[in-house]
Amino acid sequence: MAETSDFKAEPPAGIDSIGASSEGASLYELIREDIIEGRLAANERLVVTDLARRHGTSTNPVREALQLLRGEGFVTFVANRGARVRPIDQDFVRDIYEIGVLIEPALTRWFVNMATVEDIAELERIQGLIEENNFADTYRHSELDTAFHTVMYQRHYNRHAAELWWKHREVLRAVSRRFNFTLARRAAILREHRELIALVKAGEADKAADLISRHVEGSGRHVLEQMRARNAARAG
Template sequence: MSRDAASGDGFEAQASIYEMIREDIVAGRLASNERLKVAELAERYSTSTNPVREALQQLRGEGFVVMEPNRGARVRAIDADFVRDIMEIEVLIEGALSRWFVSVATAADVAALEAIQDQLEANDYSDRLLHGQLDTRFHQLIYDRHYNRHAAELWWKHREILRAISSRFPTSLSRRAAVFREHRELIAAIKAQDADAAAACVSRHVEGSGRHIIEQMGMANRNAFRRPME
């Protein structure tokens, strides 16, 4: 699936078996530690067994699925540790990609980033789908030109994982303000050709987003624990 399709309209209609299983894991429709039987999944998603096997291998590589000898596949818990691990890797990747971008960025690139940021702030999270599309475009402009395609693709894979997880939770007003501020600071660092500042800014940005997801997960868990007692 293309990046545009993943972030655009009609996601469900265009989704691959891999994406549908991943979404069901993140949403909790496939529960933590649940056994994943190929034949049952093939029936669930109205497909043959080969696409399911391929999807499980891809999800295993991303950490969503655990495979054990003689026990098959099961769902890995989507918890704070999972998000933390991805966030720590992303801090390194995005910092390095942003640092390199400063060395090649043009005035046209800066203008394009400012235009996208203007649209993000005008939308102000009122349309979450549009926000996601614009935010993706903002970061793609910085990362997609990098010569290390493996690093850029790893960023994209992790972004999609965090997108899927964060879609379950609201974005706090303080985090919304921080996202806009951090984007503006990043643009300023790129415009000033300050690679160290750009790398530091995007690292704070990634860490802030990861912490926010972990906080929202914790609040959801606490609310779920209290609800039966009320």
């Protein structure tokens, strides 16, 4: 099949927990996916015995998976009361984007200074896939958008920053599952990516970093507006 792996990236080595491994979707990945994809509600209780039954295993692997997710920050724990899904709400998203605005420009700067021709080719390939998609599938657009950034950040010029990006990335996936970017916003993303590639080729690190800063801030603002609008609609 035309697997989605046409833009699959590897998680930073060392952090073996975050990121989808090639084949064996282990238990914690499945549970994390359930959280990201929104199949589990915010603050929903994660009952070990239920999850064990559902996944056809005993309780022990589930418990370990939940602890791992706790360490990653996707699950909260209370002693003797078990785990709950950590909600991905407005504050959560706003905070993530604020961090992105701080981190991504620096990552971009490093990338521009150290990018190989293969890296740039890969960027253009992703960009091609986005244009090919031509706004047809909003979810795929989002996936490709994060893939674009991932290409820039995955070779860890700074391992911690790369790990941060991988966590950030999971949240972005969660957001894109819940909210569709408008056509206008998607057009802006496309345009800014194109600009970015040009700047990368020209070796303009500072300008590229600036652009990314505005790019991330713009996306963040847009997502938050979407979230606010939905909340207002729900309340009204």
